[in-house]
Amino acid sequence: MSKDLHIAPTARSWREIPQPVKPRAMSREGKWRRMTSVLRAMGATLVVGGVAWGLWEVTRTLQETPRKMPEAARAVAIKQLELRTDGVLDNAWLARTLALPKAVSLMELDLQSLRLRLMASGQVNAATLTKNFPDTLKVQVGERSPVARVMANWRGESRALVVARDGVVFEGVGYGAAMLATLPWLDGVKLTRTADHYQPVENMGLVAELLARARLDAEHLYQTWQVVSLARLESDGAIEVRTKPGTTVVFGVNGDFLQQLAKLDYQWEALATAPNPPRKIDLSLGREVSVSFQPLPNFNLVPHSLLKTKL
Amino acid sequence: MSSRPTFLGAVEIGTSKISVLVGEYTGRELAIIGCGECSSRGVIKGGVVDYKAASECTHSALEQAERDAGERIDHVFLAQTGGHLEGFYNEATVTVKALDNMIDAGDIRTVCDLAKSKELPTGRAVVHHIRRPFRVDGSLVSSMPENIGGQRLEVGYWTVHGQEQRLADNIHVIRGFNLEVRELVLASLAAGHMVTTPEERRHGVLVLDIGAGTTDYVLYRDGAPHTTGVVPVGGTHLTNDLSIGLRLTDGQAEKLKLRFGRASVTTKDKATKVMLDGNFAIGDRQFPQQAIEQITAARTWELLEVVKKKLGNAFSPETCAAGVVLTGGTAKLAGIADVAAKVFGVSAHLGEAPTWVSENLRDPAYHTSLGLLYYGVSSQADKSPPIRRVGGFIDGVKRLFANS
Numbered sequence: 001m002s003k004d005l006h007i008a009p010t011a012r013s014w015r016e017i018p019q020p021v022k023p024r025a026m027s028r029e030g031k032w033r034r035m036t037s038v039l040r041a042m043g044a045t046l047v048v049g050g051v052a053w054g055l056w057e058v059t060r061t062l063q064e065t066p067r068k069m070p071e072a073a074r075a076v077a078i079k080q081l082e083l084r085t086d087g088v089l090d091n092a093w094l095a096r097t098l099a100l101p102k103a104v105s106l107m108e109l110d111l112q113s114l115r116l117r118l119m120a121s122g123q124v125n126a127a128t129l130t131k132n133f134p135d136t137l138k139v140q141v142g143e144r145s146p147v148a149r150v151m152a153n154w155r156g157e158s159r160a161l162v163v164a165r166d167g168v169v170f171e172g173v174g175y176g177a178a179m180l181a182t183l184p185w186l187d188g189v190k191l192t193r194t195a196d197h198y199q200p201v202e203n204m205g206l207v208a209e210l211l212a213r214a215r216l217d218a219e220h221l222y223q224t225w226q227v228v229s230l231a232r233l234e235s236d237g238a239i240e241v242r243t244k245p246g247t248t249v250v251f252g253v254n255g256d257f258l259q260q261l262a263k264l265d266y267q268w269e270a271l272a273t274a275p276n277p278p279r280k281i282d283l284s285l286g287r288e289v290s291v292s293f294q295p296l297p298n299f300n301l302v303p304h305s306l307l308k309t310k311l
Numbered sequence: 312m313s314s315r316p317t318f319l320g321a322v323e324i325g326t327s328k329i330s331v332l333v334g335e336y337t338g339r340e341l342a343i344i345g346c347g348e349c350s351s352r353g354v355i356k357g358g359v360v361d362y363k364a365a366s367e368c369t370h371s372a373l374e375q376a377e378r379d380a381g382e383r384i385d386h387v388f389l390a391q392t393g394g395h396l397e398g399f400y401n402e403a404t405v406t407v408k409a410l411d412n413m414i415d416a417g418d419i420r421t422v423c424d425l426a427k428s429k430e431l432p433t434g435r436a437v438v439h440h441i442r443r444p445f446r447v448d449g450s451l452v453s454s455m456p457e458n459i460g461g462q463r464l465e466v467g468y469w470t471v472h473g474q475e476q477r478l479a480d481n482i483h484v485i486r487g488f489n490l491e492v493r494e495l496v497l498a499s500l501a502a503g504h505m506v507t508t509p510e511e512r513r514h515g516v517l518v519l520d521i522g523a524g525t526t527d528y529v530l531y532r533d534g535a536p537h538t539t540g541v542v543p544v545g546g547t548h549l550t551n552d553l554s555i556g557l558r559l560t561d562g563q564a565e566k567l568k569l570r571f572g573r574a575s576v577t578t579k580d581k582a583t584k585v586m587l588d589g590n591f592a593i594g595d596r597q598f599p600q601q602a603i604e605q606i607t608a609a610r611t612w613e614l615l616e617v618v619k620k621k622l623g624n625a626f627s628p629e630t631c632a633a634g635v636v637l638t639g640g641t642a643k644l645a646g647i648a649d650v651a652a653k654v655f656g657v658s659a660h661l662g663e664a665p666t667w668v669s670e671n672l673r674d675p676a677y678h679t680s681l682g683l684l685y686y687g688v689s690s691q692a693d694k695s696p697p698i699r700r701v702g703g704f705i706d707g708v709k710r711l712f713a714n715s
Contacts, residue, residue: 014482019486019492025487026486
């Protein structure tokens with residue numbers, strides 16, 4: 001039967017001769033043809049890719065922004081400014097800060113420049129602006145919380161500013177006077193002014209930590225704190241707190257603030273019956289606490305910052 | 312088939328000239344839209360001996376053809392000639408498997424594979440497998456024998472093979488122009504396809520393509536190529552003989568051959584002289600016309616005798632009823648048809664391109680290039696296997712994509 005026949009493999013055909021040729025074996029015209037072929041292929045790929053990308057962009061734009069909306073939106077003025085904040089700022093502040101022209105439409109707004117205007121206040125930590133067609137501008141801001149006050153020259157007059165945990169100095173809009181009165185004054189800081197604002201206060205993180213710890217765990221002590229001085233912070237690693245009774249408490253930044261507060265509380269209670277309040281309690285000496293009753297020269301309660309601030 | 316036309320190039324790298332034709336193939340029609348030609352260098356007897364020179368000439372012709380066509384060639388059909396090409400015949404027989412003796416596709420495939428399964432010496436590669444008609448129980452079947460009743464199925468293949476290195480040289484000349492060689496076609500088959508009609512091929516016809524360096528021949532029988540071959544002798548040899556015999560330069564001898572050469576001696580008077588240039592300028596000389604004719608006639612006769620001898624038993628006047636058809640540049644030699652008729656004992660005439668070929672391409676020197684295009688296109692169209700309905704629907708779909 002033919003099925004059982006052995007068929008030898010067919011002989012090698014000319015088609016098995018390899019045809020690829022290295023470019024250097026090609027003539028000048030051959031190389032030119034090869035290059036143009038490659039360029040054509042690349043061009044075709046780019047054109048196809050470009051057309052596909054264009055179609056995708058058009059489809060996406062049509063889906064996300066209906067075509068007729070821009071014309072309609074251009075004619076409608078902004079009627080509502082919607083502010084969402086985690087702090088105390090209000091719509092009046094927002095309107096004042098953005099200072100939008102009258103009858104401006106959403107389409108004419110440059111959100112990036114508006115955002116920069118908000119961020120320039122210092123009180124705003126983060127801002128997101130959203131156009132809500134046809135007539136609403138939504139603004140969502142995250143605010144800094146003040147931890148201390150500082151006296152500084154602000155727009156030509158000396159006034160109290162607030163300092164946030166990250167050292168940013170700002171005006172402190174919308175805070176009640178009672179709330180501000182609970183904040184201690186900062187002393188011994190050098191404020192450097194650039195353009196329309198001050199440079200952040202250095203090492204403010206440590207101070208903020210001490211104040212937060214005191215406010216949480218020893219509020220009765222914190223309420224007596226009037227001035228927090230950073231004068232010895234860099235040189236001695238110490239934060240000096242001057243209290244209403246006139247006692248100066250020295251905290252060491254290398255020790256645990258909670259332990260130091262506990263020692264202060266203990267000393268404070270132990271010395272409550274003393275005829276005169278101590279002039280100085282030094283908690284920065286490690287396990288030892290130095291309490292000084294020696295009368296000191298009259299302490300000037302006016303914050304040093306008033307005297308030392310470079311304007 | 313895609314809607315974009317394909318631009319095909321037919322390249323013949325000959326000993327005296329390199330010709331390129333550009334065809335625009337739409338899938339239904341083929342139109343010649345460009346032509347390029349360049350004097351050949353670096354080619355002897357159809358083989359590339361100086362790659363750089365041959366490449367320069369071929370690329371020049373290709374560039375000229377593309378410029379003439381105004382299009383870039385997509386791929387090329389390349390004519391193949393040279394003394395290294397040889398052929399042999401191998402046949403196979405199978406017993407029909409089916410109980411009802413009906414030949415099926417499997418029988419045909421098996422007998423074809425068997426007939427083609429002949430190993431070649433190292434360094435040789437197949438150029439063509441030319442199938443001769445099937446025979447069922449000894450009777451000739453002109454078409455595919457599928458579903459014909461019979462006990463024994465026979466088929467034979469005329470296999471043309473050549474030196475792999477020589478074939479590769481020709482291919483690389485084209486690749487140097489960054490073009491793909493889609494089909495390698497024997498020059499004689501290409502020319503034969505152009506200058507003979509299907510009827511002549513059915514009756515039996517011998518086509519001689521006499522070029523400058525080689526003479527390619529193909530003998531058709533029963534409508535299919537029966538035997539092919541190449542004789543490494545051509546018009547250049549006539550020129551050489553004239554050059555030696557009359558002490559002339561090659562250029563002068565070529566000029567005399569073209570003006571006064573004949574395949575037979577007709578000049579009786581020895582005193583009849585002809586001028587080399589005819590302008591009586593300094594250097595112009597007289598030559599006896601009879602001597603010129605004697606030299607060219609002797610060589611032509613000898614050339615035809617060599618072809619006849621190589622054909623051997625394959626050729627006989629009885630099986631070559633349509634006679635001899637001459638083509639190629641040297642076929643323009645006066646009186647060559649008469650000599651061919653005497654040598655082969657059958658009628659002979661000069662091959663002519665079909666009437667639809669434009670006037671500037673009707674010269675016998677273009678028959679091979681023209682035939683290349685048409686033979687190449689038809690062989691591409693026949694690429695799909697002759698046996699249909701193999702493997703069912705899935706294979707059909709695969710073939711569809713493979714051919715697209």
